[in-house]
Amino acid sequence: MRPEELLPPATMAALAKRRLTFRQLPAGQPGGHPSPRAGLSLEFSDHRPYQPGDDFRQIDWAVYARQRRLVTKVYTQELEAPLYLLLDTSASMGYGQPAKFPLALRLAAALAFVALRGLDRVGLQPFAERLGEGLPPGRGRGHLGRVLSLLGELSPRGETSFAPVSDWAAGGHQPGLAVVISDFLAPTGVEEALTALRRARHRVWALQVLSPQELSPPWRGLLRLVDLETGRSRVVPLGRQALLAYRARLAEHNRRLAEFCSSQGIPHRLLASPRRPAEIVLELVARR
């Protein structure tokens, strides 16, 4: 996809004044996100009684003149939080009409745009059965171009596996916001990968993208179902009962994922209908 298709001017205009904000940031380098801890910045927070060892420059002499007691000015600590986009590029992401993959790409581009506008650093890491060639965190207008360029080169292939995500989490990256964009249609490994990200002190978002055909298959009759990724097949006489059973199984899979995310404090969003990426990102930013 071309950059202007990934991030149309209308999307940029809608997201231009939005910023990513976090309430519980892990300790890190000074940056643009307010932290609940006090620190050095231009944002005044409070006064506290002077204690030996405090910086003389922070004593509020105006208060001393009025009240004859020494108080020190306290400022809000502002920390930097890189945005890590972990994008599932397995073959199953190319499924559906419309396909899930273009939506995932546009979603990643929109999140990267919002983060870079807020002077945050953005890194991109594709994954399928193994980690793909990623982009280390960076900031600035030029970095947005590099993110869009890499997104445009990606295509869905390979099998879905979340083991590479666990490997990435163990890679010692600076804690930040890790957004996992995937269909999460893997029988195992999802919970381990999200737990590994949490252990690495990242804030984690799980964005699950599904197509309408996955939620409600349109076929009937005697079918040979072929797995897009593995090529394995299975003959199924697909009638009403079988369809109901499939839908129940998919709903159970999604419910378990949502419950696990809730227990870990991971925001989980199921994106099941074709929507504009800008709307989704606006909704995500507003909820955080």
Place this chain on the structure above:
Amino acid sequence: MVLRSPVGLSLAALGLLVVLIYFLRRQPRPVHVPALFLWERLPPGQPRWLSRLFPQLDLLLLLQLAAVAALAVGAADPARVGLRPGGATLLVLDASASMSAQGVADQTRQAAQAVVQATGGPWAVISWAQPTEVLVPLTPEPDQVRAALDRYRPGLAARPPLSHALTLLPHQWARIVIITDRPPSQLPPRAELILIPSPNEFSLTAFAVRPQPDGSGFQLLVRVRNHTDQYQDLPLVVQAGETRFFQALLLPPRAEETLFLPYYGPLGEGLVAELAREDGFPWDNRRYFAPGLVGCRVRWLGQQQPYLWAALVASGGAELALEPPWDLTVAVGTSLEEPPPGPALLVEAGTPEAPLGPPQPPGEWSAQADPLLGGVDVSDWVVPHVRPVELPEGAQVALLAGELPAVARWESAAGKRVLLTFPIHGSSLPASTGFPLLVRNVLQWLLPWRTGAQYVVGESVALPPGAEVLTPAGPASGVWVPEAPGLYEVRRGGRRELVAVNLPPADQVEEGGALPLATPTLSEPVRRQDPVWGWFAGLALALLLAEGLLAQRRG
């Protein structure tokens, strides 16, 4: 609906064969899924056999079975049953020139189809034109009638009297349905008339040429009719060889106007008058005129009559001859002692075979069906008096003034005669368009070929020996029936002459003879079956086509 051949339903057994082949050769349809693990070990459905069978049925199979079922029903010859009014019905379809207007023929066919659809038959169809044609004799089969309606093609000829058409199929008709755009002047009892609206907006109803009485040139007499309810601004173009003359006309709604235009050009190549605007019936927007043949030697007896002479010169190429031989004798306002030899035109002139009485006041004009009055409108004629006459046996009266004959014709041993029992001098005839037309008709009857330069489509022309006319289909000789209006070249003895062929006048008086009585036959409603197997055959084809497209789409 009934099945007229139930044996055809046995074709439904093909369905069993289709099902057998389907289950023997069925292949699961490959479909890609993103996660096969969600489809594994699905719980079985309800244990009912139908619930188990249904997923194994395919839309393709259902389409095939539906096509076989439609085919079987179609093979059983299904028919819709309905009660229709019965009785022999004669459909008389006007095929004269005016029915050739745009869309009129299709409307006529639809009206006839509606009659056939609504009645129980049997039916017969006649194409009413010159010559009248039986499209289908009495038949109980609607399909034959429909095929006959497809053969219905209006021409450019006139239509004969309705009585002539009806005598082609003598029968005790329960109904006679006449479909036309112009109602005939007489209708048989209980005949039904279906009028088709004509898209004809305007027409050139008459075109004649006559010399000016002073010999300085000619006068063009043009009659134009506006059939619409609006004013019509019409450009009239008269073409003589390469020369064209234009004249703008403004016609009031539903009006007919006569124009007298001076003309000083040549007549040798004939004249074409045309309304240079298109309407739904363009054929009558153009009329042709050919100059009369030269060499018609006229013997003149009695009073001088310059208007009559001018019309004779224009229509017949007459030249005055004092010595025999004469081609025509014209007697005006005199009483002849002896019958003149050869053809004679008698204008208020008595002869021993038809002596005239004293003048009497004229009564109301009453035109009869006669070739002398073709295209002639007598409504504006005013004459000072008419004379009673004792006509010989066999004489035909073309025009009556009250009870007295005004125009009559007969054939005697000495030759053909046309008698006008009123004077031209002091009458309005010289100023009317009908006068040169009357003279032309008179000459055409008296001298069939020598002066017959004007003909109508569909009427046979007896060409003189050695003459041939050049038509688009090749040269014709003997008896020639013109099929289209135009100027035609005639070659005779190394000479080249022109004849003009025009459409028959729309207001031609056409009735003659007694109309046969249609005796209404009270008949019971007919239980009629309309076959509908074609619908089922079409449905089967459509289903097979859909099945093929679906199979191709699935690969």
